[in-house]
Amino acid sequence: MSWQEKLRNVEPYQAGEQPKIKNLIKLNTNENPYHPGEKVISAISDFDAAILSLYPNPDADDLKHSLAQYHGLKDEQVFLGNGSDEVLALIFLTCFNGQAPVLFPDISYSFYPVYCELYDLNYEMIPLNEHFEIIKEDYYKENSGIIFPNPNAPTGLLVSLDFIEDILKHNQNSIVVVDEAYIDFGGESAVTLLEKYPHLLITQTFSKFRSLAGIRLGVALGNQEIIAKLYDVKNSFNSYPIDSLAQVIGKASIDDSFYIKDNARKIIETREYTKRELKNLGFEMPDSYANFIFIKHPQKDAEEIFKKLRENGILVRYFKKPRIDQYLRVTIGTQEQMEIFIENIKKIID
Amino acid sequence: MSWQEKLRNVEPYQAGEQPKIKNLIKLNTNENPYHPGEKVISAISDFDAAILSLYPNPDADDLKHSLAQYHGLKDEQVFLGNGSDEVLALIFLTCFNGQAPVLFPDISYSFYPVYCELYDLNYEMIPLNEHFEIIKEDYYKENSGIIFPNPNAPTGLLVSLDFIEDILKHNQNSIVVVDEAYIDFGGESAVTLLEKYPHLLITQTFSKFRSLAGIRLGVALGNQEIIAKLYDVKNSFNSYPIDSLAQVIGKASIDDSFYIKDNARKIIETREYTKRELKNLGFEMPDSYANFIFIKHPQKDAEEIFKKLRENGILVRYFKKPRIDQYLRVTIGTQEQMEIFIENIKKIID
Numbered sequence: 001m002s003w004q005e006k007l008r009n010v011e012p013y014q015a016g017e018q019p020k021i022k023n024l025i026k027l028n029t030n031e032n033p034y035h036p037g038e039k040v041i042s043a044i045s046d047f048d049a050a051i052l053s054l055y056p057n058p059d060a061d062d063l064k065h066s067l068a069q070y071h072g073l074k075d076e077q078v079f080l081g082n083g084s085d086e087v088l089a090l091i092f093l094t095c096f097n098g099q100a101p102v103l104f105p106d107i108s109y110s111f112y113p114v115y116c117e118l119y120d121l122n123y124e125m126i127p128l129n130e131h132f133e134i135i136k137e138d139y140y141k142e143n144s145g146i147i148f149p150n151p152n153a154p155t156g157l158l159v160s161l162d163f164i165e166d167i168l169k170h171n172q173n174s175i176v177v178v179d180e181a182y183i184d185f186g187g188e189s190a191v192t193l194l195e196k197y198p199h200l201l202i203t204q205t206f207s208k209f210r211s212l213a214g215i216r217l218g219v220a221l222g223n224q225e226i227i228a229k230l231y232d233v234k235n236s237f238n239s240y241p242i243d244s245l246a247q248v249i250g251k252a253s254i255d256d257s258f259y260i261k262d263n264a265r266k267i268i269e270t271r272e273y274t275k276r277e278l279k280n281l282g283f284e285m286p287d288s289y290a291n292f293i294f295i296k297h298p299q300k301d302a303e304e305i306f307k308k309l310r311e312n313g314i315l316v317r318y319f320k321k322p323r324i325d326q327y328l329r330v331t332i333g334t335q336e337q338m339e340i341f342i343e344n345i346k347k348i349i350d
Numbered sequence: 351m352s353w354q355e356k357l358r359n360v361e362p363y364q365a366g367e368q369p370k371i372k373n374l375i376k377l378n379t380n381e382n383p384y385h386p387g388e389k390v391i392s393a394i395s396d397f398d399a400a401i402l403s404l405y406p407n408p409d410a411d412d413l414k415h416s417l418a419q420y421h422g423l424k425d426e427q428v429f430l431g432n433g434s435d436e437v438l439a440l441i442f443l444t445c446f447n448g449q450a451p452v453l454f455p456d457i458s459y460s461f462y463p464v465y466c467e468l469y470d471l472n473y474e475m476i477p478l479n480e481h482f483e484i485i486k487e488d489y490y491k492e493n494s495g496i497i498f499p500n501p502n503a504p505t506g507l508l509v510s511l512d513f514i515e516d517i518l519k520h521n522q523n524s525i526v527v528v529d530e531a532y533i534d535f536g537g538e539s540a541v542t543l544l545e546k547y548p549h550l551l552i553t554q555t556f557s558k559f560r561s562l563a564g565i566r567l568g569v570a571l572g573n574q575e576i577i578a579k580l581y582d583v584k585n586s587f588n589s590y591p592i593d594s595l596a597q598v599i600g601k602a603s604i605d606d607s608f609y610i611k612d613n614a615r616k617i618i619e620t621r622e623y624t625k626r627e628l629k630n631l632g633f634e635m636p637d638s639y640a641n642f643i644f645i646k647h648p649q650k651d652a653e654e655i656f657k658k659l660r661e662n663g664i665l666v667r668y669f670k671k672p673r674i675d676q677y678l679r680v681t682i683g684t685q686e687q688m689e690i691f692i693e694n695i696k697k698i699i700d
Contacts (some may be wrong), residue, residue: 006447240365
């Protein structure tokens with residue numbers, strides 16, 4: 001066996017591009033169009049660089065405490081990681097250890113099957129129905145774990161807490177992960193269900209709602225027993241995943257929550273404006289509750305629209321995949337950006 | 351199988367404590383006693399917080415390029431991660447896939463067996479000899495990979511490049527990882543061997559030499575083929591492991607290299623002073639080439655010295671483990687800190 005044969009072969013996740021083009025209207029990776037708040041800006045300018053010679057607090061205790069308070073949870077119910085992708089990866093490694101498959105929707109966050117391949121976990125991708133809806137009864141069978149985003153990505157469709165409770169009740173022997181990356185753009189968080197269901201685990205992120213994609217902060221909320229096991233695995237991987245600056249920035253962001261909620265309100269308004277305009281132009285779309293929409297035009301090829309938008313300096317996300325290759329995922333930017341987007345779309349479909 | 355049974359059980363690595371005590375002389379986690387340089391301080395104060403709403407560059411390309419230039423390598427030979435613990439974890443997951451054991455010394459970085467347990471890899475801890483030396487011939491047998499720190503931790507002992515070449519020549523079918531976390535305190539890096547040995551992989555860190563433990567930047571240097579596979583695994587785990595601030599701080603640190611090398615020179619001088627003073631007091635120690643020393647007193651119990659130092663506000667590292675439970679690992683602080691340390695040690699052994 002050569003050294004080359006000892007190397008692991010995996011098919012990595014493809015993130016949306018981060019091009020270095022100036023003046024691009026970037027609607028391809030669901031970033032928040034509003035910048036972080038004043039308290040975050042002050043946290044950076046007041047930061048004492050001298051402490052960077054020391055290791056950070058290993059579990060980001062102060063940030064964890066702030067976030068626990070924000071959600072009305074105990075500190076021991078909060079896990080923090082270097083972005084929600086890391087948190088999800090550690091959840092797959094920690095929580096889904098069985099022979100039965102891990103279950104998730106076929107059209108969903110495309111990182112889920114990548115984690116399964118990385119950690120050699122069995123999985124089954126369960127088709128959404130023709131309206132891109134999750135059919136909960138499909139998840140009432142033996143499994144090693146269940147995960148789905150709420151709202152789902154890239155569709156934006158939201159399920160109710162009753163729906164989540166039904167899945168929890170029919171899966172008492174598995175951990176059910178609700179990935180709430182986009183919950184703060186109009187959805188209702190399942191945090192209130194944590195007390196009743198010890199096998200519920202929720203993930204969230206500072207990247208979207210909190211305008212901090214650049215700082216890498218992801219969150220898991222759950223019962224103490226699961227959270228403690230996540231910390232054990234984290235401490236078998238990286239003792240200090242969250243740097244000292246990210247810890248104070250994250251805490252400042254929680255103090256900025258009033259400003260942040262107002263930004264989410266603006267994004268929701270702009271989303272509804274964008275939906276109306278696009279529907280007037282003949283576009284079809286699931287009813288998104290996220291900071292993006294998933295759109296299709298009955299007469300115009302999606303890839304062609306994608307390419308023409310790009311030529312005009314507007315970047316959206318196109319997935320060349322079965323079932324969704326006639327759709328575009330469009331992040332909701334500022335009102336001004338979306339008006340430019342609509343103007344461009346009008347010209348393209350004319 | 352209950353949901354509890356689906357949780358992974360691991361015995362995590364125990365990092366040195368990061369107590370919140372004021373005025374502590376902290377000599378327990380091998381941090382650099384000098385703060386980061388002026389360019390790092392400016393990088394933070396000049397940072398435009400608005401860009402934090404965007405995802406970072408996924409592979410930290412600018413920082414990677416700077417570091418490649420610094421080492422005289424191609425960009426494709428450099429891998430960056432969120433601290434060298436993450437880099438090491440990804441190396442174990444990527445490079446050591448075989449049935450034979452991964453080989454490393456019994457007295458070494460105690461995270462290595464933890465990674466093996468996490469990823470279900472076979473491993474064999476090969477005893478150092480009675481002088482704490484690595485015996486290279488012990489590594490001339492079938493294995494799935496080899497890793498050792500140079501200088502070794504917690505002993506501080508250095509091996510020569512000839513020694514490393516012998517191990518490489520006898521292991522053409524495995525990847526040999528040299529963990530150079532402490533190489534810049536007097537050792538010679540194996541970077542010059544990369545051209546000749548495609549199966550050599552080197553890890554380094556910004557935590558020690560560059561006074562940036564708080565920012566989490568780890569490095570792997572190797573041939574393009576191995577580095578590309580590491581990126582594939584990284585992209586199956588976390589697309590954006592290094593936040594935007596860490597990327598500019600790391601780059602500024604490379605521009606600060608003159609100042610940083612001068613700090614390393616001071617640490618080496620202080621280390622040699624500390625060795626002399628301790629030897630005069632009857633202490634024994636391997637000849638360290640790192641920013642720490644590993645000391646033992648023939649008449650005084652190590653744990654007792656550890657406790658008394660702690661009472662006096664000086665924190666060192668004590669490992670309650672076979673073979674080394676009469677040793678203390680002492681990080682080299684500033685000259686002033688080490689003079690206080692020596693004063694305290696004198697009182698304790700009197």
